[in-house]
Structure formats: structure tokens, C-alpha cells
Amino acid sequence: MTVAFLFELISLFTAIFCYKDLKATKMVFFIPFLLLTCVIEFIGYLSILYAVREQNYWIYNVFTTCEFTFYAYLFMHNFKLPFLRKVAFFFIPLIIVFSITNFIFLQGTDHFHTYTILFGSFFIVLFCCCYFYEWILPEQINQNLLKQPFFWVCVGLLLFYLGSVIINALFEYLRSSDMEKEGRHIYGLINRSLIVILYSSFSISFILCRNNRKISSLPS
Amino acid sequence: MPKQQEDFLITIVIASVFFVLIGIFLMILVFYFLRRQRKNRMEKEDMRNRFEQTLLNTQLEIQEHTFNYISQEIHDNIGQILSLVRINMNVLSEKFGEDNFDTTDELLGKAIRDLRNLSHNLNSNRLKEIGIVEGLRSLIIQLDKTEKYTTEFISPENALSFMNNDHCLILYRMVQEVIHNILKHANATHIVLEIKPKGNISYFVTITDNGKGFDMKALQGQNTGIGLQNIFSRAKLINATVKVNSKEGEGTSIIFEITNQKSIK
Numbered sequence: 001m002t003v004a005f006l007f008e009l010i011s012l013f014t015a016i017f018c019y020k021d022l023k024a025t026k027m028v029f030f031i032p033f034l035l036l037t038c039v040i041e042f043i044g045y046l047s048i049l050y051a052v053r054e055q056n057y058w059i060y061n062v063f064t065t066c067e068f069t070f071y072a073y074l075f076m077h078n079f080k081l082p083f084l085r086k087v088a089f090f091f092i093p094l095i096i097v098f099s100i101t102n103f104i105f106l107q108g109t110d111h112f113h114t115y116t117i118l119f120g121s122f123f124i125v126l127f128c129c130c131y132f133y134e135w136i137l138p139e140q141i142n143q144n145l146l147k148q149p150f151f152w153v154c155v156g157l158l159l160f161y162l163g164s165v166i167i168n169a170l171f172e173y174l175r176s177s178d179m180e181k182e183g184r185h186i187y188g189l190i191n192r193s194l195i196v197i198l199y200s201s202f203s204i205s206f207i208l209c210r211n212n213r214k215i216s217s218l219p220s
Numbered sequence: 221m222p223k224q225q226e227d228f229l230i231t232i233v234i235a236s237v238f239f240v241l242i243g244i245f246l247m248i249l250v251f252y253f254l255r256r257q258r259k260n261r262m263e264k265e266d267m268r269n270r271f272e273q274t275l276l277n278t279q280l281e282i283q284e285h286t287f288n289y290i291s292q293e294i295h296d297n298i299g300q301i302l303s304l305v306r307i308n309m310n311v312l313s314e315k316f317g318e319d320n321f322d323t324t325d326e327l328l329g330k331a332i333r334d335l336r337n338l339s340h341n342l343n344s345n346r347l348k349e350i351g352i353v354e355g356l357r358s359l360i361i362q363l364d365k366t367e368k369y370t371t372e373f374i375s376p377e378n379a380l381s382f383m384n385n386d387h388c389l390i391l392y393r394m395v396q397e398v399i400h401n402i403l404k405h406a407n408a409t410h411i412v413l414e415i416k417p418k419g420n421i422s423y424f425v426t427i428t429d430n431g432k433g434f435d436m437k438a439l440q441g442q443n444t445g446i447g448l449q450n451i452f453s454r455a456k457l458i459n460a461t462v463k464v465n466s467k468e469g470e471g472t473s474i475i476f477e478i479t480n481q482k483s484i485k
Binding site: 129132135136138145155158159162163164165166167170174182183186189190194 | 225226229232233235236237239240242243244246247250251253254257
């Protein structure tokens with residue numbers, strides 16, 4: 001079991017622990033999402049363990065689409081500007097259509113869908129930047145950004161998808177026969193490091209939901 | 221592994237780290253920008269508060285000048301004239317011996333006393349001479365003399381000694397305003413003014429009446445009258461807090477909390 005998987009589990013348990021505080025927000029959907037993530041990672045781990053390597057691509061291909069859909073849903077509910085909400089809303093069918101198109105016409109069933117990942121990464125990074133932009137607007141000035149749970153989700157997503165652009169773009173090359181061992185090592189190293197950052201930031205946001213609820217329930 | 225491939229892999233790692241650093245840099249920029257904006261907003265708010273305070277100080281100064289002028293005119297001019305009228309009336313009463321002169325003399329005497337009290341109330345120099353506690357006590361005594369109200373004045377000796385003359389005057393005017401409101405609106409028969417210490421650095425000045433009271437919701441938003449607005453703005457000047465407690469049919473209590481700012485620093 002890798003360190004990255006451990007962080008995913010910690011994030012899941014943190015979400016479950018903070019369930020009462022997440023219940024009032026859309027962040028509660030992180031619980032089934034993280035559960036799915038851990039299941040997928042476990043299946044992926046088992047497939048490596050039993051040397052069935054090629055077969056886990058399709059799981060991650062489907063899961064990636066679900067991931068982007070989930071993140072777009074969260075952004076849709078956290079954006080304040082109506083225009084950005086609409087963009088996030090329309091991204092959901094767009095990524096599904098792109099994913100299906102990629103599956104049927106482009107990378108098919110035997111390859112890791114890097115095109116979908118890069119397409120989705122671009123939008124997620126864009127959404128993160130838009131979220132930060134909303135915070136620069138004068139109406140938000142008096143609020144503390146560090147105490148906003150979704151800010152930490154954005155931090156994780158931004159760093160994860162920015163950091164993984166290169167390795168996903170060069171995935172096929174890294175996996176090619178002349179680079180297989182070192183390429184896999186580098187891909188795994190970078191990917192796992194970024195996963196640690198991503199799921200740590202998720203955990204921080206769950207804990208902040210709990211703290212914010214405690215503060216708001218104190219008598220004034 | 222060939223060197224070219226090694227270099228390529230290193231480039232990939234560096235490029236990935238570079239992108240992550242861009243993300244971190246972006247976040248730092250956002251933080252820095254937000255901090256600057258918040259600081260600017262606070263400075264703007266501070267300047268606005270200082271301007272409002274200066275404006276209010278000027279208004280109060282003008283008001284006090286006017287009061288002092290009127291006080292002097294009453295003392296030097298009107299009061300003297302009425303005293304002369306009284307003297308002439310006494311001379312006439314000796315000549316003609318009419319009973320009506322006694323009533324007229326009494327009325328004149330009351331007018332002179334009322335004018336003297338009014339002059340004293342308007343004159344800020346008198347407060348400097350006698351001190352805030354005596355000033356407040358004399359306000360209550362004047363009410364008592366009207367025989368329309370029963371009053372109580374409770375205060376320890378040397379209360380509010382940390383206040384300078386200007387702050388004493390502002391507090392005095394605030395209490396005058398409160399009493400003026402009670403006389404005008406409350407239909408009260410009993411008024412209590414109490415000065416109570418809170419620890420070593422604060423005092424509560426409480427004015428309570430047994431009048432008809434009012435609905436506290438009337439104080440919200442723009443519904444506060446000019447008198448109360450004056451009280452709140454003057455309280456800000458002397459860093460005092462104002463608390464109003466009232467219930468319809470159960471009287472009103474207005475509490476000023478005045479803190480010794482030097483002790484806090």
C-alpha cells in the first residue's frame with residue numbers, strides 16, 4: 001500500500017468523522033466520492049498485485065470522467081458569479097461527451113485516456129483561477145480566505161492538475177518500451193506526490209467545515 | 221539508461237515542479253492582493269472615522285461657544301434686568317401696598333432663579349469649577365426642586381476622576397439630553413442617576429426612570445431620534461458605550477460605560 005493510498009484513506013475517514021458538519025454543504029458528497037476513489041485505487045492495487053496491469057486502464061478512464069464531473073458540480077455550487085456557474089454546469093455534459101468521443105474515436109479501450117485528463121485538467125485549473133478571481137472582487141474582501149473550506153479544495157486541485165499536466169501529456173512516451181522502467185518510476189513518483197497534496201488539502205477543508213460550524217454555533 | 225533519456229526525465233520532473241510552483245505563486249499573489257486591499261479598506265475606514273470625529277468635535281465646540289454666549293447674556297443682561305424689575309416692584313408695593321405685588325414678586329423670583337439655573341447649565345466653565353459629579357448632582361437637585369419628580373443620586377466620591385474637562389462636558393451634555401428626553405416623553409415621576417465603578421478602570425453612569433418606556437425595536441435602523449443619535453455620536457467621542465434598556469410600561473434605563481483609556485494602554 002502506497003503513501004498516496006494512505007492519504008486517500010485518511011481523507012475519507014476525516015470526511016466521515018466530519019459528516020455532521022459536511023451535511024449542510026455540498027461537501028458531503030465527498031464521502032461517496034472518496035469511497036469510490038479508495039475502491040478504485042484498491043482494485044488498481046490488486047490488479048498490480050496479481051499482475052493484471054493492462055486491465056485497470058478502463059477503470060481509471062471511467063473514474064477520471066466521474067472525477068471531473070464531481071469537481072465541476074462542486075465548482076457550480078461554490079461559484080458566486082452566475083456566468084461561472086453556467087460554465088461549470090455546461091462543462092459536465094461537455095466532459096462526458098468528450099470522454100465518450102475519446103473512447104470511441106481516439107484513444108479507445110486499450111490506452112489511458114490522457115486526452116480526457118488534459119482536457120479536464122485545463123478546465124479544472126481554469127475553474128480554480130476563476131474561484132480565486134471571485135475572491136479578489138470587493139464584495140469578498142472582509143472574509144478570511146484561509147478559513148473557507150472550498151479554498152483548500154481549490155488549492156489541492158490547482159496544484160494537482162498543474163503538476164500532472166506534463167506527465168499526463170507525455171504518458172505514452174514514459175510508458176514506451178525504451179523508457180518503461182524509469183518512466184513508470186517518474187510517473188508514479190510525481191503522481192503520488194501530487195495525490196498526497198490533493199488529499200491533504202481535502203482533509204484540511206473537511207476539518208475547516210467542522211471548525212466553522214463550531215464557531216457559528218457559539219453563543220454571541 | 222541513455223543520457224538523453226535521463227535528461228528528458230529530469231526535464232519532466234523539473235517542468236512538473238515548475239508548474240506546481242506557478243500554482244503556489246498564483247496563490248501567494250492572491251493572498252498578497254487581498255491583504256493589501258483589506259489594509260486599504262481599513263485605512264479608508266479609519267480616515268472616515270477620524271473625519272467624522274473632527275467634524276463632531278467642531279460642531280460641539282461651536283455649540284458650547286453658543287451656549288456660553290447665551291449663558292453670559294442671560295446672566296449679564298436678562299437676569300440683571302429682571303432683578304431691577306423686582307427691585308422696582310418692591311418699591312411700588314411699599315407705595316401702593318397691593319397684594320398682587322406678592323404674587324408678581326414670587327413669579328419674578330422664580331423667573332430669576334430659573335434663568336440662573338439655565339445660565340449655569342449652559343455655562344461649561346462652571347462644570348470645570350465644580351467637577352462632573354457635582355455637576356450631575358446639581359442636575360438632579362434641580363429636578364427635585366421642581367417637585368414634579370422624586371430623584372436619587374448615587375455616586376462614590378472621586379468618581380470619574382480620570383476624565384478630562386472636555387470629556388466631562390460631553391458626558392454632562394449626554395446626561396442632560398437623557399434627562400431632557402425623560403421630561404419630554406417619559407411621563408415619569410421618579411428618576412435615579414447612579415455612578416457605579418466597574419473594576420478599577422471603568423464606571424457605569426445609569427439614568428433610570430419609572431416612565432412609560434418604549435418598544436426597543438423603535439431604536440433599530442433609521443428610527444432613532446436626533447437626541448439619541450447625538451448621544452451615540454458623543455459617546456463615540458469619549459470612547460464610551462451606550463446601552464438602552466426599555467420596556468413599554470416598565471420605564472427606561474440608559475447606561476453609559478466610560479473606561480479609563482490610559483489604564484487600558
